[in-house]
Amino acid sequence: MPLQTPFHPRTSELCTSLLWKEWAGYHAVCSYDTVNDREYIAFRHAAGLIDVTPLMKYEVTGKDAPSFLARVMVRNIEKLRVGRVTYCCWCDDRGKVLDDGTITRWSEEHFRVTSNSPALQWLQRCARGFEVAIHESTDRIGVLALQGPASRTILAAAAEAEIEGLRFFRATTGMVAGKPVEITRTGYTGDLGFEVWTANENALPVYDAIMKAGKIHGIEPCGLDAMDVTRIEAGFVLHGVDYFSARTCMIESQKSTPFEIGLDWAVQLKRESFVGQAAILAEQDRGVARRLVGLELDWDDLERVFEESGLPPEVPRHAWRDPLPVYRDGRQVGQATSGAWSSILKKNLALATVNKGWSEKGTELMIETTVDFERKKMKAVVVPKPFFDPERKRT
């Protein structure tokens, strides 16, 4: 049976919809209401508080921790300064992505790595010859993500910590409700936001203090469904949906490289050896075979396909993740792996992986859709990611 996070006493009381799912072995709320609109609007207009404890966490410590992580990650972690966070992925020897996550440098010799899937074995396998200790802390640390335009004001009120001055992808420590917490300015919504990390035993007082401070700012407890819409708007790829870990793939074509999933910017190639370096260098020379792009589905064409069946146009009520083929000139050139209707942008969005040649901005493609049990194709255009990128995220 899935486990309960340390916030479960609160989330289970609030989740009157009983809409739960299993996330990495934990019970996780999909949405507190029967629909997720209230939560989505909280994320974008006030603040949403979501329990992200199931995210896997590893404490990497020791003299060689920086060089060890620089070996594992596609990014040069040796250059990451204390008090900073970075995001990247890691690969196998063949340059195929295993997982992605954040790395926070808490001190010279202490880093925290987060991942979507269990990574302990992999990290340990890479550690021969390095003076490091790797411990999993997933079940010892509760994590809350406070995301949205009001998040800074709320956290500043709830926490004794330097919140106003905490810049994007920086980390600090402080107290909430008299309990020690770690705070990072990170999140998965592409908005202004923070993540608050605390020992299990302090979880409930921290949760209560944030909710209390947020009350007058319209804070809402939020579930995964609303976050899924926001992460699509932000153009963030999701492990297990938009790409698959090379570890679990049955065939080569299911695996992805960092370039293919749009993490070019996170790859630092010209440095000391890291896992997958040779393969990624070779891929760079050879050219990237496919790309993950943003798609905007054409509204007029959407109206057309519905009208053909005598129906009014309809947009997806939830973020979707059942893959759909993408065509060009009648031939399949890729697949859309997730998508959502963005009520803030009033756009029908999708993330898709398309073959070389069809990833340029403005490329017109056709995406499959089903209307009244009938398969149809409608127009979609390649657009830059992120779809939604508010100024406040960084400032």
Place this chain on the structure above:
Amino acid sequence: MSYDTIVIGAGHNGLTAAGLLARGGRRVLVVERRGEVGGLASSTEFNPGYRTAGILHDTTGVRASVIKDLDLEKHGLRRRSEPVPVFLPERKGTGLLLHRDPSKAAPEINSFSARDADRYAKYQAFHSRLGRFLLPLLNGPSPPVAGNDRSDFWGMIKAGMNMRRLGRKEMIEFLRLAPMPLRDWMEESFETPLLQSALAAPGLSASLLGPWSPGTATGLMMYEAVRGAGIQGGAPALVRALLAACESRGVEVRLNESVSRIRLRAGVVVGVTLAGGEELDGSMVASSCDPRTTFLDLMTPRDLPLDLERGMQNFKARGNVAKVHLALTGPLAFACRPDLEPENIRIGESLVSLEKAFDCVKYGEMPVEPCLDVAVPSLSDPSLAPDGGHVVSILVYAVPPTGTLEWTDARREELGDLVVSRLASYAPELRDRIVGREVLTPLDLEREYGLNGGHLYHGEQGLDQVLFMRPVPTCAQYSTPLEGLWLCGSGSHPGGGITCGPGMIAAAAILNS
């Protein structure tokens, strides 16, 4: 200082590779950790006035093409005109002096079994016919089963055709024998236990297996396929000629310098760092060290691809052979035939005794009656010992590897005593003639010669670690997943022993790249 190729290790394979690369126009440096060249083939003084003829004393596998390509005869190398017979002593009886030539062997074998004398001729004929298929396989790169381009495909077709050319009957016989235990093959071939064990023994030296273990027949077929008559003066004479050939072609050799790291820049080999900190630049590095040392010790862990790291951790190199050198004041004489002064002797009474010796190894115990592969190199090179004196060189097959038994000083002496008393049970005057002895356990061999696991062949040669799987499929064509790093030692195809084979084929691969 910058070189085209830096060869790590001046063993006979390192020197072979260096000489052939220099012959191909490359500027070559050889870096050797010890104070002399030759590695396991080098002669060392183990007792005042007494020198060894190398750790490995069998030179019958040395490749003729290396002798020719490096003009080794011009540099003083002499081949023996005919193979040295092996004496198989008995405690009761006359023993058996086994010639390779069946007509010479017949009278000796006849006194044990007329049927075996006839079978021996057929057995040797089978090996020489099999050589037509095996020799090309063992004198060139292994069929690139793991490769994926067109030339790889033709390489496989060619090897397949060579096997088919053996003829239907012979091919089927080869395929039937290859996975078999040596005991089954020997028992269906011969009825004389002494002959069975003496012929089987060389097939067992390279892996942690006994004669009842499946697949051991292949080891013997590969050993027999490449046998020539050997080198006069043994392994040290080969090393002297190789060194002279290397020097004449401008190869630079630096002794007493150990490589601490193979240096990489952005995944490409750029040279080596010496223990003293000096950095040498080379666009290629060819390591004749064993593969585990090369990858696990000489590479910065960060530079080593994980698949290769795992491959090396799983690579088996459990040294199960010890070495004993005896300094004698007189000849090694056997009670069963006092007038004979044999140069090669093999002691292993039967296949059962070989298997029982292996049982001890399996369970980490001291062997009771280990098989001894004995040579008296001072017979062909009297300079190894003072006047009238002799050097006895004993490879002790089937001793426990370092991981299964802790080799203490006491155990080393215990092993020495065991070997002496075993040999003395056939040669009673031995004890009185011993003036000095040296015992090298697998642990000593590991330390002195830098052999990971103390394995004299740089890695076991079971069916899973030969041909395109030696040492691992991604390194089986001498190149490695690290651009610019090559292997040229016994850990590569065609394997260990004093053969020059790996060095020769690796050099060709490097020059072709």
